[in-house]
Amino acid sequence: MKELLDDEPGKKILLLGNEAIVRGAFEAGVGHGSTYPGTPSSEIGNTLEKIAKDYGMYFEYSANEKVAMEVGAAAAASGRRAMVWMKHVGINVAADALMTLMYCGVRAGMVIVAAGDPSVHSSQNEQDNRYYSILGGIPMLEPTSPQEAKEMTKYAFDLSEELELPVMIRTTTRVNHARGIVTFGELKEPAPIAHFEKDPGRFVAVPQNARKNHPRLLEQLGKAGPLSEKSQFNREMPVEEPELHVIGSGAGFNYVHELREANGLPISILKLGMTNPFPDERVGRFIEDAKRVLIVEELEPFIEDKVQAIAKKFNPALEVYGKHTGHFSRLYEYDPNVVREAVSKLIDVPPSEEPLQAEDFALPSRPPSLCPGCPHRATYYAVKKALGKREAIFSSDIGCYTLGVQDPLNTADFLICMGGSVGAAGGFSKNTDQKVFAFLGDSTFFHSGLPALVSGVYNQHDFVYVVMDNRTTAMTGHQPHPGTGRTGMGGPAPMVSVEDLARGAGVEFVETVNPYEIEKTTEVFKRAIDHPGISVVVTKYPCVLLDKKKLSKTPLKVDQDKCKRCYMCVNKLGCIALVKEGDDVVIDTTLCIGCSHCAQVCPFDAIGPEVEQ
Amino acid sequence: MNLQIVGVGGQGILLSSKVIGGAALDKGLDVWMSEVHGMAQRGGVVVTTVKIGEIVYSPLIGDGEAHAILGFEPVETYRAIKRAAKDTWIVTNIAPIVPFTVSSGKQKYPKPDEIFQSIEKVSDRLIKVDAKKLAQEAGAAIAQNIVMLGALTATDALPFSREEMENSIRKNVPEKFVELNLRAFDLGFRSAKEQM
The missing domain is CATH 3.40.50.970 (Thiamin diphosphate (ThDP)-binding fold, Pyr/PP domains)
Known part of the structure; x- marks a missing residue:
């Protein structure tokens, strides 16, 4: 990953979304990074583990997300650009720090990456973290691709510095774990060690200060409004004589964009990348002359509710379709099928290739399991x-x-x-x-x-x-x-x-x-x-x-003469290297690492190292 | 070109998709891929998508939209079948990895031959690869992923020549394993050609 340090503007490279975020931070001159690992944000830290030192920034794994937020807050309050990142539920842990940090604000840019996991690929829930932007008054950007994740990260530092507020980049698995071509911009020197200028009235959140800081937050957010209205990340993609208007964000936007391009559909699209503060006027102008608008966003009706409210002013007759109308679900991530089905309910979409329909087998499920030798x-x-x-x-x-x-x-x-x-x-x-x-x-x-x-x-x-x-x-x-x-x-x-x-x-x-x-x-x-x-x-x-090294340890073997078919090993351990073939238990030698657990469990001493013939 | 790669965590799927993505980058094509990291990697189902073209708009594939399915495991190949259409190349490894839901006796694993016959009833583009055997022949069972890439390259699904893929292997695998992997690639390539 040393390539992320190349100062070659215009260079194209294949990057994971998380690696692109690291590059974006390098192009912004980040000085501090802190995190607690969590899918789908982990590869940001994994990458910095390898190259933070070479770049010249400070990076740490904090004991938890709250600590990561606090050390990052101190860096940014001192005037050193800071990035913190965590999975969506990590923001819950850090929320106590974050909510009041928004009152105090920061001096140098502070970027918080909140990585969501719609469909719960590797999490305990699929909460929609966009609501944190409302709760905390946090300016928010939502990238759709690795390239945009890089651009937004870079921009978020400038935005944060301009507003003196932390900025949240809200990603999802299909951005963090997507890999795509990213074009490098200019590399910037990391922010140097800073000197903290004391300002207790701002940075000490006792009640009398908090009462002054809350209006300060609202005032700064007010300044963010016009920036959202003209944000380069809110992009209109009109067509002549549209039959349908679509407003989309995040991964959901990608599928509707693709569907339009592949089929030449008469859909005008407004892609939203800065969603807090919400660009009311921009959206208002987009829907002003529309008859029907479909909102494509994963999880909660965050944008949809806003559009409903905005339509009252700009176009009361507008028909708003989305989760409230049953065109989309509040559950799980979207994919091309889901978006095609929803769009097809509103306009004609040519059918896709007929999918193969093989006879129905009852297929075994394959949930993740502990590794052999765990x-x-x-x-x-x-x-x-x-x-x-x-x-x-x-x-x-x-x-x-x-x-x-x-x-x-x-x-x-x-x-x-x-x-x-x-x-x-x-x-x-x-x-x-x-x-x-x-x-x-x-x-x-x-x-x-x-x-x-x-x-x-x-x-x-x-x-x-x-x-x-x-x-x-x-x-x-x-x-x-x-x-x-x-x-x-x-x-x-x-x-x-x-x-x-x-x-x-x-x-x-x-x-x-x-x-x-x-x-x-x-x-x-x-x-x-x-x-x-x-x-x-x-x-x-x-x-x-x-x-x-242990992975190359000698696999074990079942001595079929000694084995009494009691299946103690199979039934008690659930190791995927132990396979039943007919009545026999055999060991899959490509999976077994020779941990000896099954050998110790076998009451008949039938499992042991493979003897050379 | 839409490719779905399916298999089980730990089979080296991430490397194989990286080789293909690298070939696209080298050729100046757009590429967008979707990977699986985290909990699902622990022996669970791994689905990786690779899309290549002049412009690619999203990292996922809808039903019937795959031009090729590269299956590292028979049941997982079958699970992905609805992504395929009539002309989709389906290149599958023949060796099962039995999930613990089966080894514990709770569920049944269908006979691989029955899976393949079922696919052959609706598609005449199924290619079966004994990846483990060929990888061992090349020098190490772990090279199964590159055997599978060789077989995929033998179809006309990828927009790359054999040489372009081999160059990407050279760039993306550690230097000391290049020769081994090129042998594995060749064996997979030939195995598929024999079936076409």
Whole structure:
């Protein structure tokens, strides 16, 4: 990714949306970057991990999104251009900082990338973050492509500086994870180290200041209005004698644009890229002489509601079609099929090629699952073994270990958010008659598992607190965290110890085990279950994908003579390398990494290393 | 040109789409792709879209709009079938990856031959590739993705010559694996040509 540092204006390169955002920040002279990883925003940080140092900016993985927002706020308040990025639900974590930061504003440009995930590809919900722009008074841009993501990022720094307000770039998966051709602009030097000029009246949000800062925010937003009206990112694409008007934003715009171009449809399109403040006049002029307008936007009727209101002034007879009329859904992301169907209800669209209709097979589903050799599987197995016939509630968290929800592990009963396993476990322990486990990862522990631990000790909750420490932030692509001894820029760092923090909080039972030592791990869990109060068990073993050398370890083999077809391995572990072929169990050697978990579970000693013939 | 690449997380699909995208960039064509990152990569279904043309307007494909489907796994090829039309090339790996929903006995995996026969009833453009065998022949099972690219290149679906694709492989895979991958590409290419 060193190519992102090339100072060759006009150069064309194939970039992921997230890489394009990084380039946009470089073209704006960003000086500070901070984040907590989360799909679909993670590759912004992954890219900076490799090149932030070479570019000359500061970059960090903060312990969570709120901290990332706060360190970024301080940088921008000091006069150093700053970017923070996170997934949509990360904004919830950071919202406390963000809402009041909008009152105070910033001195240098501050850009907040809020990456949404319509269709919930890799998230716990598909909330529409555009409403944050209203709630916080945040100027907002919505890109449609990697090229536009780069342009908007660059522009957002200037806009933010002009208004002295943070600016939000709201993306979705199909922009962050789209790859397209991006044309470079000029590279700018990173913003240098700044000097913070004190201004308590502005930056100290005590009530008397907050009362002054709120009108200040509204005044600045007022200045943003005219900028939105003439924004280059709000673009009209008219046709002669249109039969339909369309207003679209984000990924939804792409599909309707494509449909029009492919079929020569008589549709005039207004593409909106700056949607807060809303360009009322611009939209008003577009719909003034229209008869019917279709609004194409994913998730909530954010634009549609605005258009309804604007039409009352500009064109009361206008027919507004969208989610309220059932032409589109408030659920999930759109695609060419969805948009074609909606447009076809209003004007004639030539049919597409007849799709192939093969006979209906019942196809097996293929949900994501723990990788072969994943240490989490071993932890879950040991917990179940330790419990025996006793029932327990498994309070789960955000990370790969959530995949314990699948058969045959079934080790997730409750999950709502990052770090939420711990508070919920405490709640279950006080309000039910069941044994309780909290499962969370090492990165999640530092993110938000720690305050809940302290709260649990204080309130004398009673559960087993399992930190599944695989030495990385695995699900999002192996980012470092406070426990790894490495910073986001690749430098050494103090290793913050989960065990020391737990002991420091007053937990008496703190044990660390290697989950692949199944007997020992089971024994520790048995004691932890019986221990009153919170007992912390750290199951420590690196993610198999992190330790690439392990991937070449010798796969195991089932000795078919010794195998008694009890299917203990298949039924208890749910490892995709264990395959039933007829009555036999065989090991897929392209998937097995030789972790030995199944060999330890087999009661007949039938699984072992493949012997050379 | 609309291409849908389907398979299972961990099969090297991202690299294969990058090779194709790189070839488009080299040729001065517009390209827009959609990838899968995050949770779905953990052994789940991976659907990658590659669209190439003078101007490309979106990164996704509607039903019947694919000019080619490159399936890294039989069931996943079948799952994508409605994206294909009569003239769509369907290039599929023949080796199943059995999901744990099947290995745990809850669901059934259909016989791959039945899947292929079913596709052949509605399409005469199915090409079956024993990618694992050919990749091992080339030197490493992990090169299955490039075997599949070779087979796809043998059809006329991509707007690239064999040489253009080989050049993109040279640019996009680590140098020490170039020879291995070019062998894998050749074996896939020939396997498809034999079936056409």
